[in-house]
Amino acid sequence: MTSILNGLEAIFPDQRLLCDPAYLAAFESDGLTAFRTKPLAVVIPETDHEVIAVVKWCHDNQVPFVARGSGTSLSGGSLPVADGIVIALNRMNRILHLDPRERVAKVEPGVVNQHVSHAAAPHGLYYAPDPSSQSICTIGGNVAFNSGGAHCLKYGMTSNHVIGCKVVLATGEVVEMGGASVESVGPDFTGLFCGSEGLFGIALEITLRLLPKPQQFHTVLVGYQSLQAAGEAVSAVIDSGLLPGALEIMDALSIEAAEAAVACGYPEGAAAVLIVELEGPEERIRYEREMLERVLSGTDAFAQRVAVDEADRMSIWRGRKSAFSAVGRLSPDFLVQDGVVPRKRLGEALVRIEELSKQSGMRIANVFHAGDGNLHPLIMFDGTEEGALHRAEKVAGELSRLCIEMGGSITGEHGVGMEKRDFMPDMYDAASMDMMARVRRAMDPHWIANPGKMFPGSEAPALSQVGLHPLEQAGVISRE
Amino acid sequence: MSNVEIQPESIEELREVIRLEPRVIPCGNRTKSPLSLIEDCSTVSVRKLSGLIEYEPSEFTFTAWAGSSISEIQSELFSKGQYLPFDPMLCEAGATLGGTIASGLSGPGRFRFGGVRDFLIGINWMEGSGQLIQGGGKVVKNAAGFDFPKFMVGSLGRFGVLVDVTFKVFPKPTATLTRVIQCSSHEDAAQNISDIAAGRWEADAIDYRPDLQQIALRLAGPKEVLAALDQEIQQRWPEGGLLADADAAAYWRQVTEFKWSQIESPMMVKVPINLTTFLKLQADLDANNSIQTHLSVGGNLAWLAVEDPQSIEWVSDLLDTHGLPAILVRVPDFQNPMVDASDANLLADPKLGCWQSNEMLNAVKHAMDPLDKFPGV
Ligand SMILES: Cc1cc2nc3c(=O)[nH]c(=O)nc-3n(C[C@H](O)[C@H](O)[C@H](O)COP(=O)(O)OP(=O)(O)OC[C@H]3O[C@@H](n4cnc5c(N)ncnc54)[C@H](O)[C@@H]3O)c2cc1C
Numbered sequence: 074m075t076s077i078l079n080g081l082e083a084i085f086p087d088q089r090l091l092c093d094p095a096y097l098a099a100f101e102s103d104g105l106t107a108f109r110t111k112p113l114a115v116v117i118p119e120t121d122h123e124v125i126a127v128v129k130w131c132h133d134n135q136v137p138f139v140a141r142g143s144g145t146s147l148s149g150g151s152l153p154v155a156d157g158i159v160i161a162l163n164r165m166n167r168i169l170h171l172d173p174r175e176r177v178a179k180v181e182p183g184v185v186n187q188h189v190s191h192a193a194a195p196h197g198l199y200y201a202p203d204p205s206s207q208s209i210c211t212i213g214g215n216v217a218f219n220s221g222g223a224h225c226l227k228y229g230m231t232s233n234h235v236i237g238c239k240v241v242l243a244t245g246e247v248v249e250m251g252g253a254s255v256e257s258v259g260p261d262f263t264g265l266f267c268g269s270e271g272l273f274g275i276a277l278e279i280t281l282r283l284l285p286k287p288q289q290f291h292t293v294l295v296g297y298q299s300l301q302a303a304g305e306a307v308s309a310v311i312d313s314g315l316l317p318g319a320l321e322i323m324d325a326l327s328i329e330a331a332e333a334a335v336a337c338g339y340p341e342g343a344a345a346v347l348i349v350e351l352e353g354p355e356e357r358i359r360y361e362r363e364m365l366e367r368v369l370s371g372t373d374a375f376a377q378r379v380a381v382d383e384a385d386r387m388s389i390w391r392g393r394k395s396a397f398s399a400v401g402r403l404s405p406d407f408l409v410q411d412g413v414v415p416r417k418r419l420g421e422a423l424v425r426i427e428e429l430s431k432q433s434g435m436r437i438a439n440v441f442h443a444g445d446g447n448l449h450p451l452i453m454f455d456g457t458e459e460g461a462l463h464r465a466e467k468v469a470g471e472l473s474r475l476c477i478e479m480g481g482s483i484t485g486e487h488g489v490g491m492e493k494r495d496f497m498p499d500m501y502d503a504a505s506m507d508m509m510a511r512v513r514r515a516m517d518p519h520w521i522a523n524p525g526k527m528f529p530g531s532e533a534p535a536l537s538q539v540g541l542h543p544l545e546q547a548g549v550i551s552r553e
Numbered sequence: 554m555s556n557v558e559i560q561p562e563s564i565e566e567l568r569e570v571i572r573l574e575p576r577v578i579p580c581g582n583r584t585k586s587p588l589s590l591i592e593d594c595s596t597v598s599v600r601k602l603s604g605l606i607e608y609e610p611s612e613f614t615f616t617a618w619a620g621s622s623i624s625e626i627q628s629e630l631f632s633k634g635q636y637l638p639f640d641p642m643l644c645e646a647g648a649t650l651g652g653t654i655a656s657g658l659s660g661p662g663r664f665r666f667g668g669v670r671d672f673l674i675g676i677n678w679m680e681g682s683g684q685l686i687q688g689g690g691k692v693v694k695n696a697a698g699f700d701f702p703k704f705m706v707g708s709l710g711r712f713g714v715l716v717d718v719t720f721k722v723f724p725k726p727t728a729t730l731t732r733v734i735q736c737s738s739h740e741d742a743a744q745n746i747s748d749i750a751a752g753r754w755e756a757d758a759i760d761y762r763p764d765l766q767q768i769a770l771r772l773a774g775p776k777e778v779l780a781a782l783d784q785e786i787q788q789r790w791p792e793g794g795l796l797a798d799a800d801a802a803a804y805w806r807q808v809t810e811f812k813w814s815q816i817e818s819p820m821m822v823k824v825p826i827n828l829t830t831f832l833k834l835q836a837d838l839d840a841n842n843s844i845q846t847h848l849s850v851g852g853n854l855a856w857l858a859v860e861d862p863q864s865i866e867w868v869s870d871l872l873d874t875h876g877l878p879a880i881l882v883r884v885p886d887f888q889n890p891m892v893d894a895s896d897a898n899l900l901a902d903p904k905l906g907c908w909q910s911n912e913m914l915n916a917v918k919h920a921m922d923p924l925d926k927f928p929g930v
Contacts, residue, residue, distance in 0.1 A: 512699060
């Protein structure tokens with residue numbers, strides 16, 4: 074054991090303080106498999122006292138640390154820092170308190186997203202944010218990244234469902250943010266903490282708001298002969314005054330991939346499919362489905378399928394939810410992008426993406442949360458080809474710039490992390506970047522909490538390979 | 554404490570004022586006057602920085618100057634069939650967007666889709682040096698950078714001057730329906746609120762008046778749908794009745810305009826709470842008839858109407874024993890914040906009850922306002 078780590082031995086037993094390179098290898102990367110770094114050590118706390126103790130130790134010794142949930146970040150958020158400590162939180166996975174009367178749950182950070190809904194289900198409640206990785210990603214990671222999912226337009230992102238957090242800041246100070254009410258007074262620190270990407274400290278306890286499970290869903294899959302027609306259908310739905318829970322589009326390439334992977338039975342020959350999902354009490358659904366039918370019949374659709382039961386609904390979603398991992402069948406490697414453009418410029422953005430694809434000679438599949446203009450272009454390439462990865466990265470960069478130019482954002486839900494930090498100054502001017510740095514320093518004076526992320530300019534670890542997350546390869550999760 | 558207000562008419566003028574004045578407390582139309590009654594501070598109102606900057610109904614977003622009155626903005630939204638679902642407070646009294654954000658006030662509609670924090674997506678604010686800072690963006694989904702817009706909700710103007718703000722909006726339901734449910738006790742009411750909130754009906758607002766032991770339940774959506782949903786609710790809770798449209802509108806307006814209490818010109822206190830704590834607090838308040846409660850947002854927010862400025866200290870102590878932080882948002886003559894001098898002392902700090910102070914708060918305040926231009930937190 075390196076002598077510097079001696080202090081950690083007092084906090085953790087051997088089996089929860091990993092320094093052996095063979096063990097560390099499991100933690101050297103996250104969902105952005107392009108980057109790898111070996112940390113100095115990994116600790117696996119089981120209580121908040123242990124987390125606080127290791128953060129204090131890091132503070133006292135000025136050793137950088139990275140909190141880690143399930144390591145599914147797609148932007149390199151949980152990538153270790155060389156010579157730093159990884160604090161793996163998966164064992165902090167207790168649901169501390171679930172109060173059906175107040176419709177809240179207090180959880181430890183390592184609780185898996187879907188487990189909250191499972192625990193709430195007997196009370197007719199659920200936890201709304203549903204990233205596609207929900208069967209594996211943790212609430213702590215969701216909070217750090219303000220993660221989204223397919224239902225953000227109506228219900229918002231993670232931060233709209235977090236009402237309080239107990240946090241150990243990078244200084245070792247333990248603070249309570251928010252509380253037991255959805256309302257608060259004073260500056261909204263809970264809101265500021267959500268999406269701070271692990272740069273302030275570590276969430277030890279998180280209080281979540283639960284919603285009643287919708288009584289009914291009405292899920293429609295519509296086939297179009299062009300992407301543009303699908304895009305116009307989205308506008309028509311929005312303009313009708315309906316507020317669907319989900320509005321999703323897939324293009325021909327992603328449909329092809331999904332068919333190959335899960336035989337989802339989407340309309341043959343479709344250049345694009347649109348998934349619209351309404352939810353609510355049956356009386357409302359009866360009314361709104363008629364409205365939706367009228368709207369859709371005015372669009373240029375050539376095929377339509379309405380889910381007849383829950384199994385059918387799931388089969389429609391299976392195609393959508395598997396799309397990205399499925400692209401692995403069309404191409405040995407790919408980069409997944411995440412950007413936002415104003416909804417009315419979706420069409421224009423897609424044309425530009427097509428041009429980029431032609432210019433670069435790389436195929437790009439598109440899957441997107443059309444309701445909120447959140448694009449997920451998938452850049453396909455063969456990593457064994459000389460320079461291909463760098464060309465793909467260049468295209469990804471162009472896409473980020475395109476989103477900024479159109480008045481959107483470089484990330485809708487995957488976070489800035491390591492991957493997009495260099496684009497932050499294109500989105501925020503120097504004074505605004507400086508303000509973020511000042512606040513970050515107030516929370517973390519030594520700059521030890523997840524350094525090298527969100528802010529540009531730090532050393533980048535070497536690129537290695539790009540591809541599916543090991544769990545995707547195993548078919549455990551798929552990405553949106 | 555001065556009643557003189559500086560009203561810059563452009564960003565340049567605002568910048569000049571901010572640079573010149575040693576200490577500044579920003580405000581809008583001062584509908585929540587106790588929040589901007591600060592000694593040794595120049596009061597700078599952004600009320601002249603007003604109007605829509607961009608409104609894209611198809612994007613579900615608008616950007617407006619922080620000094621815009623909400624009622625003005627709302628009429629634009631309504632004309633396009635959209636709205637801010639959280640029932641902004643004090644619109645008729647003249648509340649501005651900036652003031653609503655800084656005071657962090659949301660009305661009964663917060664129950665269904667979230668509060669001002671959940672609909673605010675972008676801001677530009679001026680820090681003490683006169684520099685404009687951007688937080689968030691203009692699209693409904695954005696995960697890049699720290700979420701300063703949310704942080705500013707409830708920040709009471711202590712971190713800078715909001716200049717322009719971007720909100721997400723939703724399609725406005727075509728109809729609403731309000732049913733009153735008579736309860737037998739506060740405990741019974743709490744159970745009913747909880748059952749309604751967890752039910753399949755998608756309640757739009759659930760408020761409760763402890764003095765009348767009455768819940769008001771609002772549904773929103775197409776008229777036909779509401780009537781069908783209401784049938785089941787009526788069967789389950791037969792005690793009570795439907796309010797006629799005009800009465801329903803008046804009921805909710807009284808809540809958002811702070812006119813629900815029988816106390817003449819009350820002081821109004823905002824208390825974030827939950828059902829469990831409400832029951833305990835209300836047991837103590839029932840004994841005091843100079844204080845009335847309106848429970849809003851499905852049991853998550855209590856408004857206390859307090860008759861006598863002298864009682865404020867008592868209220869503050871009581872809230873403290875229940876571990877509740879609160880703010881005093883309104884005093885009787887809001888047109889003239891120069892209330893009686895002895896009372897003014899009592900009202901000097903709008904923070905009531907149990908506030909935590911920690912190093913983080915001070916460190917962030919210092920980081921965001923290094924020149925100490927704005928009052929302390
Ligand atoms: C197949 C696949 C599909 C995906 N689909 C979606 C999707 O639909 N929507 C979406 O938004 N994202 C999606 N993601 C991205 C990813 O799942 C989310 O970002 C998720 O929130 C990460 O959770 P995690 O537990 O894996 O966190 P990690 O990757 O371990 O960590 C993420 C970040 O959170 C920080 N962190 C972790 N725990 C804490 C804590 N307790 N306190 C403070 N900081 C902490 C880490 O330091 C890191 O910066 C997908 C990823 C994959 C691989």
